[in-house]
Amino acid sequence: MKALLCPGEGVQLVDRPEPRAGAGEVVLAVRSAGICNTDLELARGYMGFRGVLGHEFVGDVVEGPGGSRPPAKWAGRRVAAEINCACRGCPVCSQGHGNHCPTRTVLGILGRDGALAERIAVPLSTLHALPDALEDEQAVFVEPLAAALHAFDEVELARKDRVLLLGDGKLGLLIGLALADRRDQVARALAVGRHREKLAILAARGLEVALEQEFDEPAGFDLVIEATGSPHGLTSALKAVRPLGTLVLKSTYAGDASVDLAPIVVNELRVVGSRCGDFPRAIAALARGQVDPRPLISERFSLEDAERAFARAGEPGVIKVLVDPLRAG
């Protein structure tokens, strides 16, 4: 089958054997997969990953262990799959924190092939059936939307709160759409980014927006969500949050950040790291139309064109690029 491989750095469209499902696993035929900023970072050496990229996707359950029929409950179902494959037996897993299992593998990120391919093998325990009403182009956002919604999990929004979102990239915009859905719960919700056309997507959903270069009131926010994907965003976020305020960090990137951490101590900030989120909630938010990510789709490619798709995903102004293995090349 065709697959987009990260051989350590960069990407390569390769032919490789179809995956086989191990015990407790199934093989999915990928319908559509999104390219995320993490994929771009992995191709720059983040995590030292070698393997098939891709962790945002929708697929059909086609095969059980060793080429057998999949369990009846799942055969032929269209699904989204969680990306963290936990051991389900260690103390961390027993406490319900499988996303932090020390021996986990992560689809297309850590020790396990991803979804920018015709087929992918995943544990049964990661599957979530999708409602028929959801289009593939919505369902492909389940994973990143789950991560976006998770930004609000460790914070309690209050009516008086002024909330600032930094970053209008792929994840930033999804968080922005989720913030727009919560607009009535807070006093102010502002998104700051670098791209007028991207911010316009959030403005259309009722969010106040500002260009970074024109943003001149950078302090006093109760909650700041940093999703710029760059170390400089953390510096801006530390300036923008009020003393005793909360900072949620969503960015991951290859390389080290050099940041003055004194404001965290001096202003007694609460800093919350935030990664993956709850799939059922994301599926429900999509199904109810609370978040419509479709304006974020910039372009769609066949799997044959995955290298071009990957290059495109890293170009300025481009938001979400989808790769559709069922699409003719």
Ligand SMILES: [Zn+2]
């Ligand atoms: Zn991602």
Ligand SMILES: [Zn+2]
């Ligand atoms: Zn575990």
